[in-house]
Amino acid sequence: MIGRFIHKKYSCFMRLVAVMMLLFIAVAGTAQDDIKVCTVKDGKMFIWLSKKLPPAELDAFITKFDLGHLALKRFIESGFTDSIKLAGWVVGLNNASSFTLAKPLASFDGINDPAKRITFMGLEPPMDLQFPSVSNSVVFGYNKFRNKESFAIKDSVVTFFLRNNKKAERVMLAGSFNNWDPAALSMTKTDSGWIAGVTLKPGKYWYKFIVDGKWMTDPDNSMAENDYAGNTNSVYFFTNTVFRIDGYSQAKKVFVAGSFNGWQGNKLALNKNANGWELPVYLAEGTYTYRFVVDGKWMTDPANPVQFPNEYHEMNAVITIGVPHLFTLNGFPEAKTVIVTGSFNGWRKDELYMKKTDKGWELPYVLGKGNYEYKFIVDGKWITDPANPPYGNNKEANSLLVLNPNYTFRLKGYAGAKSVYLAGDFNSWNPSSIPMRKEQDDWVFSVHLSRGKHLYKFIVDGKWIIDPDNKLWEQNEHDTGNSVIWFNE
Structure with a gap:
């Protein structure tokens, strides 16, 4: 229950530091039923626990080392590992009797410096950064309620509704929109x-109800x-968008599929109504193509005149959210066709045909704030943007477009490096799309980051490294770690 489990400033590992990294074993001996270890060894934070501990002992252990965020009880009962993995731990030994967890420290350099130890463990980020309503990682979303309609909306006010619970004396609403404050928002009883x-903007929100002090998810x-x-x-x-198709009253199933969901044709079902079929969705800023699937037959939206061609010599309907960016290519008056393509449309070479102008070619195209790669295709020949060449004039690279840069990454201590690249979740971990620029002895580059958590690394002369000036990091699947930044625009 998130409202009651807002974490303290430091993680469990600060407890380890407080006890000078001693080994804690509750009962002497080697019996598997008695194992309770939480320590640091071999450069790793280490937990070894018996699965047969009495509940009171397990609770005391969790409290002592502030391990509530790992959901250890759920792991013991059902093998649930989501919370463990999200916190950067790796499950080692795991049998019927006991299990081990390990999480590498960033470094043992300065382990005797209390300030550095605090940085290793990391401060908990603010709640609003842990649950951002708009994020580059959330392209679309929809609601799926049972036994009740979706929440009513009027003038940006969303009416959250908890069905039944008529005997309750007090019901509160808490969520990402009010920092999970359990006392901030009282609900009103109805029949x-x-x-x-709650006044909201388009985006994603998390919430719970608190019924007479008990936290609960929405059962509907x-x-x-x-x-x-x-x-x-x-x-x-x-x-902020409604996919709608009128008619087809005899159809059994109608779906919408598009670039926003990987063109999965059987995932987003429209709901039948008196006029036809519809599905309200949230779409992040950008341009999207889509089609309907009516009883297995794909078709474009007959009511949408804005269409792009596809690879099947058919048309996809187009929907845009946001303000267009104008792509321009000067010159090439003799060219017959010029196409712009990039990471924003899956590098399709049959979709975005530019229009000829007195100065060259142009195409307005809606993009959300972010980091993009692109190229032009002039009569079949791929070229970078002459007005925006890749850094270092690398002919194999792509032109880079950063819309609304709001954060500058800086790498120090590598003045002698020949090349440094930046990669992270903000560019799909592409190791060659963001070349950093030399600024005296540092390497720098400005990108756009959405609010919330981001992971990143530097690639120095081909070698991946975490940020040496950022001690906040977490483990990855390669056991090499990723640097972490919590960004608040």
Whole structure:
């Protein structure tokens, strides 16, 4: 229950430092039933626990080392590992009797310096950064309720509704929109349940109800997610788009599929109504192509005149959210066709045909804030943007477009490096799309980051490294670690 488990400033490992990294074993001997270890060894934070500990002993161990965010009880009962992995731990030994968890320290350099130890362990980020409503990682979303309609919206006010619970004396609403404050938002009792209005903007939100002091997810909401602390929260999307197709009253199933969901033709079902079929969704800023699938037959949107060609010599309907960016290519008056393509449309070479002008070629195209690669295709020949060449004039690279740069990465201590690249979740971990620029003895580059958590690394002369000036990091699947930044725009 996220509202009651807002973490303390330091993680469990600060407890380890406080006891000078001593080994704690509750009962002497080697019996598997008695194992309770939480320590640091071989450069790793290490936990070894018996699965047969009495509940009181397990609770005491979890409290002593502030391990509540790992959801160890759920792991012992059902093998649930989401919270463990999200916190950067790796499961080692795991049998019927006991299990081990390990998490590497960034370094033992300065381990006797209390300030550096605090940095190793990391401060908990603010709640609003852990649950950003708009993020580059969330392209689309929709709501799926049972036994009740989706929450009513009027003038940006969303009316959250908890059905039944008529005997409850007090019901509160807490979520990412009010920093999970359990006392901030009282719900009003009605003849069918409880309601509360919240002013929101389009995006993704997490929430829970608190019924007479007991936290609970929305029993009528099929959309729920586990957070990094081992709690399950209901998810609500404030939608900004409605996919709609009129008619087809005899159809059994109608789906929408598009670039926003990888063209999965049987995932997003429209709901039948008196006029046809529709599905409200949330879409992040950008341009999207889509088609309907009516009883297995793919078709474009007959009511949408904006269409792009596809590889099957058919047309896809187009929907845009946001303000267009104008792609321009000067010159090439003799060219017959010029196409712009990039990471924003899957590098399709049959979709974005530019229009000829007096100065060259242009195409307005809606993109959200972010980091993109692109090229032009002039009569079949791929070229970078002459007005925006890749850094170092690398002919194999792509032109880079950063819309709304708001954070500058800086790498110090590598003045002698020949090349440095930046990669992270903000560019799909592409190791060659963001070449950093030399600024005296440092390497720098500005990108766009959405609010919340981001992972990144530097590639120095072909070698991947974490940021030496950022002690906040977490483990990855390669056991090499990723640097972490919590960004608040």
